[in-house]
Amino acid sequence: MEHVEMRNTIPALAIVIPCFNEEEVLPVTAPLFLGKLKSLIARNKIAPESCILYVDDGSRDRTWQIIRRLAKDAHIIGIRQSRNRGHQNTVLAGLMEAKDLFDITISIDCDGQDDLDAMDQMVDAYLHGYEVVYGVRSSRDEDNFCKRFTAEAFYRLMKLLGAEVVFNHADYRLISGRVLRELAEFKEVNIFLRGLVPLAGFESTSVYYKRHRRAAGKSHYPLGKMLGLAFDGITSLSARPIHTITSMGLMVSALSFVMIVWIVVCFCMGRTVQGWASTCVIASFIGGIQLLCTGVIGEYVGKIYLETKARPRYIISERTFEREDLL
Template sequence: MKNTLYMVIPCYNEKEVLHETAIRLKQVYLKLVDSNKINKKSKIVFINDGSQDTTWEIIKELHEKDIMFSGINLSRNKGHQNALLAGLLTVKDYSDMVISMDADLQDDINAIEEMVDKHLEGFDIVYGVRSKREKDTLFKRYTAESYYKLLNAIGGEVIYNHADYRLMSKRTIEELSKFKEVNIFLRGIVPMLGFSSTTVSYERNERLAGESKYPFKKMLSFAIEGITSLSVKPIRIISSLGISIFVVSILMLVYIIVRHQMGNTVTGWASVAVSVWAIGGLVLLSLGIIGEYIGKIYLETKERPKFIIKEFINE
């Protein structure tokens, strides 16, 4: 089974792109097999994440026509990260290396061979990193760059301009399986493994067909998940803000007493109103952040399964 490559591809309502994705990936696989870089038992595994269209039927159809294609059907929609984790943990016993990518072909499949080459050189993890973001809107480019900087600033070890397009060796996935937390953010967890790693640059393409599965609201939720899953610094920032506001309040008290003794007190509502609104907003924000962490603790203590596999087709 030496150099057996499995690809895991989460799918949610991807009927528009699956056939074309399968055709293009098969071409890459056949090229790698012919050049003896991967074993002929290598497979392409599509993970159906509770799709509401005919995605699973298409996956079964692809498998029936060619056993190079395999499929995992989750019992319900569990989100991209859990679907990806389900794929990784399911195929780790069948493969020597696993590449994860999205089904929409925005990740350049031409980088697959280079990833395999890097692994054969001895690297356990190979990250696919975007070379540029010229196709993104100015807003998305700015927010994405700011987010990566923020994650690193609060202690998260993330790879700049890397999403979930990566190669992992068998032993790295075995170590990943020991992470039991429910709140999953693989972009931050994988670098924690500490194995030898390198990067491969590629240019991200336009989506082949269909609609993006990450609208702004979902991206914002994913960003918050990443921050709170990797670090407790936001809570420490709240503590620092509390101390700072307390110090400012003491200074303001001294200032008010001095002004009163000088007979220069002026009654007014503007400064009081601004202070009340500012401190009130800060308190609510602080409670929200703390509540986010408490909610995560609540979910972790329940120890619910991150995913349930309904069916796995893999001959």
């Protein structure tokens, strides 16, 4: 670790857990999260007022009812979004809710796949002076080939496009209240936290852990959603695809100019042969390039349209607590 200033105060921690249709997994993992929280409190790593903050992303099953029942414990609180707004907005809602109430937050999915013992290392790193601590998977051996290949290709592509992301890091991380208050100044509607957090700067480090299989239930992130998240991340953090389109357009234009010169020369030499193959190939190639470029540009225009509306990124409809009681 780099040399940073040690902290002497015991921080109040909020473990932020996004939930969407998790009625099967919550009864299994909730005792594990609570056990870890109480263990950290017992060893004086975090303050007694630390808690678990569940964020319901407009679930259609009994998830909110389960959260309300869990909130009978003094160390558990919950908030509910007015409708489903997606994983990234749900995590953000929890972080923004906690930023003025707690010293640090750790965001983690509720499926039990992330190693809870990594929290000890995260808190230790914070006490050593770090403001952000990333949870990074040490390997992807438990993933099938398709998921491993696409995930690693995504991180490499993001780096190639100039986006600052931590390789093999998802949304398991510790963030200090200081950093969260700065992140609150980022007003964009299209959220990709894996890229936004590094943009905030501050001292950071990583802890490495092995991911487990899901404790119960089914994943709510199929391939389609993963690809959507990847594309959102790319278009939210990097303008390089637009630059690539410009370069591609120049290249195709240059090739077309060479082709025109070649055709004129052949015509003047009387060597032209009428046929449809070359015409179809050229038309298809240029048409495909144009459609691809138009689609990418359209994505950026669509995001600009959403940003100009400045709609709220999340709306909290219910809480299991009164904020004034925690302030």
